[in-house]
Amino acid sequence: MTTPLTAWRIERYGPPEVLTPVTRVMPTPGPTEILIRIRASAVTRADGMMRAGRPLFARPFLGLRRPRRNLSGTGLSGEVIAVGNRVNRFAVGDAVFGEAGIRFGANASHICLDETNVLMKKPSALSHEEAAVMCDGPLTSYHFLHEVAQVRPGQRVLILGGSGSLGTAAVQIAKAAGAHVTATCSTRNTAFVAGLGADRTIDYTQADFTTLPERYDVIFDALGLSSFGKVKARLTQSGRYLCPVLTLPVLGAMLQSRLIGRRRALFAAAGLQPPAILCAHLAQLLAMVEAGTLSPVLDRVYPLTDLVEAHRHVETGHKRGNVVVV
Numbered sequence: 001m002t003t004p005l006t007a008w009r010i011e012r013y014g015p016p017e018v019l020t021p022v023t024r025v026m027p028t029p030g031p032t033e034i035l036i037r038i039r040a041s042a043v044t045r046a047d048g049m050m051r052a053g054r055p056l057f058a059r060p061f062l063g064l065r066r067p068r069r070n071l072s073g074t075g076l077s078g079e080v081i082a083v084g085n086r087v088n089r090f091a092v093g094d095a096v097f098g099e100a101g102i103r104f105g106a107n108a109s110h111i112c113l114d115e116t117n118v119l120m121k122k123p124s125a126l127s128h129e130e131a132a133v134m135c136d137g138p139l140t141s142y143h144f145l146h147e148v149a150q151v152r153p154g155q156r157v158l159i160l161g162g163s164g165s166l167g168t169a170a171v172q173i174a175k176a177a178g179a180h181v182t183a184t185c186s187t188r189n190t191a192f193v194a195g196l197g198a199d200r201t202i203d204y205t206q207a208d209f210t211t212l213p214e215r216y217d218v219i220f221d222a223l224g225l226s227s228f229g230k231v232k233a234r235l236t237q238s239g240r241y242l243c244p245v246l247t248l249p250v251l252g253a254m255l256q257s258r259l260i261g262r263r264r265a266l267f268a269a270a271g272l273q274p275p276a277i278l279c280a281h282l283a284q285l286l287a288m289v290e291a292g293t294l295s296p297v298l299d300r301v302y303p304l305t306d307l308v309e310a311h312r313h314v315e316t317g318h319k320r321g322n323v324v325v326v
């Protein structure tokens with residue numbers, strides 16, 4: 001194919017301005033690959049960390065001096081425009097969504113991916129913008145709440161940061177699992193987070209949840225702003241502190257909590273699960289979408305040409321739900 005492909009390259013680790021648009025030759029799908037015309041792709045906190053090369057201890061994996069995989073973006077949604085001769089799961093014309101994973105390159109006009117990647121057919125109940133963010137907040141929060149904490153009906157769950165990408169999904173997923181859900185958020189987001197299904201909200205600008213008497217079976221620190229030490233007294237005897245942000249203190253708390261007591265601190269890299277498992281989780285999430293218990297939250301939609309601006313907005317730490325480029 002001679003049509004060029006537009007993508008974004010990360011020239012070096014740094015602020016959003018290191019992102020540079022590039023034109024590449026359109027790939028031809030290999031035997032088990034599909035070529036996707038991307039309609040929408042996610043811009044996430046994790047994408048910002050890859051771009052900035054943070055945390056520093058991740059650089060042996062990301063690339064020491066500059067990103068080893070230097071294209072930007074993972075979550076995507078679009079349509080299949082060509083398939084390899086051994087592709088079984090998809091056909092030309094299918095609407096699909098999923099993620100490029102550690103291959104990156106989803107903030108682009110097109111991408112070629114092996115059909116065994118985390119890819120699913122997109123239901124009509126989801127727009128491309130909504131589908132593009134399913135592998136960030138929804139898939140991550142599903143993994144933490146269902147696989148790591150195994151939340152059961154009637155349990156008390158506290159979501160720290162109920163208005164972000166992970167938080168908006170976590171509130172809905174915990175509620176659908178039958179939990180009693182409390183979420184922290186700011187004054188401006190209180191009604192919004194209650195509307196997602198939180199039974200109770202705590203305005204973090206007015207109150208410190210650690211000084212309140214309630215105890216929780218699960219505390220999901222979606223933004224990694226608290227710590228096991230701070231929340232421990234708010235956990236039930238066998239309560240779980242879940243943190244999706246890996247830091248040395250979180251690692252230390254994981255080790256320590258394994259040795260002492262029944263409360264646990266737990267981290268997981270949700271996206272590193274095998275694709276078959278992630279696809280099974282996405283199928284569960286799609287069932288929730290069909291049932292009306294999950295609706296991905298979109299904050300801002302930018303044109304693909306404004307990726308730098310989209311990264312700047314994500315970096316404020318104040319987005320509500322998710323950001324996409326189209």
Ligand SMILES: NC(=O)c1ccc[n+]([C@@H]2O[C@H](COP(=O)([O-])OP(=O)(O)OC[C@H]3O[C@@H](n4cnc5c(N)ncnc54)[C@H](OP(=O)(O)O)[C@@H]3O)[C@@H](O)[C@H]2O)c1
Nearest residue numbers: 045046140161163164165166186204244269270317318319
């Ligand atoms: N382990 C994994 O597998 C995995 C996967 C994906 C992401 N992550 C990580 O998860 C983290 C969360 O990402 P995200 O996209 O969900 O974050 P986000 O959307 O950027 O979070 C922004 C939201 O947090 C709220 N907020 C800010 N300060 C707060 C506070 N002190 N208390 C309560 N809410 C507060 C903001 O509300 P206001 O504007 O009203 O303050 C805003 O709505 C990132 O560090 C990301 O790297 C981990």
